[in-house]
Amino acid sequence: MKIETLRWFNNRLEMIDQRILPASFEYLSYDSAASVAESIRSMVVRGAPAIGVAAAYGVALEALRLSSEPFALSLSKGEGFDKLSPNGTQNISASDFKSGMEAGFSALAASRPTAVNLFWALQRMRKVWESVATQAPQQVAQRLLAEAHEILAEDIRINKAMGANGAALLKDGARVLTHCNAGALATAGWGTALGVFRSAVEAGKRISVIADETRPFLQGARLTAWEMVQENIPVTLITDNMAGYMMAQGEVDAVVVGTDRVAANGDVANKIGTYMVAVLARRHNIPFYVACPLSTIDLSIAAGKDIPIEERSVEEVKGFRDCHWAAEGVKIRNPAFDVTPAELVTGLITEKGVVLGPDVHNIKKLMSP
Numbered sequence: 285m286k287i288e289t290l291r292w293f294n295n296r297l298e299m300i301d302q303r304i305l306p307a308s309f310e311y312l313s314y315d316s317a318a319s320v321a322e323s324i325r326s327m328v329v330r331g332a333p334a335i336g337v338a339a340a341y342g343v344a345l346e347a348l349r350l351s352s353e354p355f356a357l358s359l360s361k362g363e364g365f366d367k368l369s370p371n372g373t374q375n376i377s378a379s380d381f382k383s384g385m386e387a388g389f390s391a392l393a394a395s396r397p398t399a400v401n402l403f404w405a406l407q408r409m410r411k412v413w414e415s416v417a418t419q420a421p422q423q424v425a426q427r428l429l430a431e432a433h434e435i436l437a438e439d440i441r442i443n444k445a446m447g448a449n450g451a452a453l454l455k456d457g458a459r460v461l462t463h464c465n466a467g468a469l470a471t472a473g474w475g476t477a478l479g480v481f482r483s484a485v486e487a488g489k490r491i492s493v494i495a496d497e498t499r500p501f502l503q504g505a506r507l508t509a510w511e512m513v514q515e516n517i518p519v520t521l522i523t524d525n526m527a528g529y530m531m532a533q534g535e536v537d538a539v540v541v542g543t544d545r546v547a548a549n550g551d552v553a554n555k556i557g558t559y560m561v562a563v564l565a566r567r568h569n570i571p572f573y574v575a576c577p578l579s580t581i582d583l584s585i586a587a588g589k590d591i592p593i594e595e596r597s598v599e600e601v602k603g604f605r606d607c608h609w610a611a612e613g614v615k616i617r618n619p620a621f622d623v624t625p626a627e628l629v630t631g632l633i634t635e636k637g638v639v640l641g642p643d644v645h646n647i648k649k650l651m652s653p
């Protein structure tokens with residue numbers, strides 16, 4: 285089954301609603317920057333590269349919406365009716381288009397703070413907008429849409445290149461532990477960490493996956509396990525606190541995870557609990573790899589301590605929907621990501637190759653053209 289996390293359909297962006305997987309498989313449809321921003325905030329779409337692709341489409345959708353807004357909706361009664369075009373619509377003024385687009389960019393940028401791919405995609409879309417800013421809004425919108433399509437296609441190509449580079453690190457029969465979901469659902473397709481497993485299997489290696497359930501949002505139990513089952517890749521689900529036991533038993537040959545932002549010195553932000561897995565892996569001499577597209581490396585941040593860490597609602601920790609298992613009145617924290625120091629990372633798997641022992645020097649070299 286080909287998982288299309290995001291797709292362009294009937295002039296709208298459609299995205300799999302990841303909040304209800306695996307119980308239900310449904311697409312939701314989006315037509316504005318504000319609605320896409322809300323989908324990112326509420327985790328309809330999640331995972332760093334997928335968030336970036338969604339944001340790119342959010343920008344394009346906003347340009348399409350503003351440039352095609354019906355005359356009657358965009359003007360108050362009695363205002364400018366003489367400017368009506370034959371089909372009943374009026375071109376939006378350049379200044380209204382600009383301020384509408386800026387509001388769209390701001391809404392998208394405020395949706396989630398940690399995954400740098402979101403800001404990377406917005407910056408790329410802004411550059412494209414600036415390059416065609418003198419053209420009519422309809423033309424600008426078409427150019428932005430073409431760029432969003434390109435970002436999506438490029439993401440899949442990058443994941444496949446990363447997959448091939450990472451697959452070479454895994455031996456036939458490897459039992460690989462992963463945390464959270466860095467799969468097709470977290471990207472435009474194929475996946476980063478799970479893309480490495482897919483590529484290894486495609487290359488004929490027998491790989492089995494151990495999926496941490498990933499409290500509190502359960503991306504491992506709900507999404508990674510589902511993806512691997514769809515693909516017939518053997519997968520075993522464990523709770524997060526079983527990882528040390530599995531390693532001590534000699535049942536884990538390697539760890540591969542994704543990332544939301546890598547600092548210039550190689551420190552890695554990823555789903556909460558990743559740091560714990562990295563410490564355990566070092567204790568047991570198990571290689572700890574991070575699958576990381578170049579768009580996830582943020583050279584503007586010197587070290588992991590400066591990466592913004594999202595704090596999500598305490599409701600996610602308290603229980604699920606109406607069922608609360610935490611004692612009423614207890615103080616709850618819910619940081620959604622943690623930082624693994626570079627010294628615990630065996631290698632970064634990128635589309636340009638594997639960087640062993642990432643540090644400020646080899647990352648700078650990697651990022652130079």
Ligand code: MRU
Pocket residue numbers: 330331332333399463464465466467470471475476477503541542543544554555556620
């Ligand atoms: O909160 P989420 O589900 O967006 O967190 C996702 C992760 O932490 C992933 O591991 C990361 O984004 C890499 S996805 C290829």
